[in-house]
Amino acid sequence: MFRPVLFFILAIFYTASADSRQIDRMIAQAWEYYEQGKIVKMEQVSREILEQSKKINYPKGIAEGYYYLGVAYYSLGDKAKALQYANKALEYTKHYDNYRWKAYAYTLAGEILRSLRKYDEAMANFKKALELIQKNKNEKMLPAGYANIGNIYYEKGEYKKAIEYYRKGLEAGKKVKIRPSYLALDSYNLGLAYYKLKNYTEAVKYLQYAYNIYSELGDKNSAVSAVYYTAKSYYKIGEKEKAEKILKENLDSARGTKLYRFYVRLLKKVEK
Incomplete structure (x- = not known):
């Protein structure tokens, strides 16, 4: 009956060209599909986001395309492919200063690894996400950042640490x-x-x-x-x-x- 805290909602704004504005609309649509439980449609739109973003070299679309595909495949039960895209997101975002992209990617990787009971690896990812959140004083991301670490302690039976x-x-x-x-x-x-x-x-x-x-x-x-x-x-x-x-x-x-x-x-x- 334990319920994990999953992912952050992406909310990043840029000055965009005509093409990138279209991609931004697709990003919003992909998350709407996720919230509606229409995961197959989310996967299809996310793949299009990634392809179109690579064509015009749009960093936001590439970073979020990898992330959204990871979320989609995780939701569809394909954890191997989900982890593959989470790692692609991590590899891509290390070249940019946007801490949110990194925090999202670490969180996704951590959640997938948690579900695979690879608790030490999951904890390492969640702690990296929390460090980025704390360093950049993002108070709205703190609740999920703390809770994800609590989830690892809970599943390991360390309930006092989970409560903390x-x-x-x-x-x-x-x-x-x-x-x-x-x-x-x-x-x-x-x-x-x-x-x-x-x-x-x-x-x-x-x-x-x-x-x-x-x-x-x-x-x-x-x-x-x-x-x-x-x-x-x-x-x-x-x-x-x-x-x-x-x-x-x-x-x-x-x-x-x-x-x-x-x-x-x-x-x-x-x-x-």
Whole structure:
């Protein structure tokens, strides 16, 4: 049920020629396809971005073309090809001073390596990304930068270290205007880490905060997951009535999700 923080949204602006303006529009379209879950279309547009950018030697399009292709292939499950494009992005961006390009590429490589359980390599990439973010004082990129490192510690079972970085990410996110989903994700993962440490009271606090945001955003699956672990935490500390109440309140929402049978099973336990 652990949820990784993935990628940064690219938002870089240039004085552009007619051709490069068209490429910029394609870049915006590619990310829109990603957010809509239309990954095949994203891959097709990203490939066109890269080809057209190489023709006119447009650095932004080349850097982001490699990055977007990496994200697309990762989303399609082709991790080998995704890592290939992440490395191409890293190789290309080392010739430029744009720290954002480098941070995006390191983050993508780190996320792919994390998914392959190559934790030391993933951590090295995430730390390089965080160093660039901190050095350039980009407060909006800090929450994801911290959370990605927290994810590695979480998956290695080092929950206290994970909590340290998740908390830094959450605190950094509250100081700036970022997408609420980032705050929810950091809080959700904090709750899970506390749950793993059997600190159920703290787990409830952060899971409920995440649930409130997910509910406002209409993210049904994430809200259902936050409720499930909140109920489990209540059950663990003997507050069965609270566990029963929130499970019943959200049972209809859970119907049709992967967690529905777990809801039912937990509800039977708390009702005994």
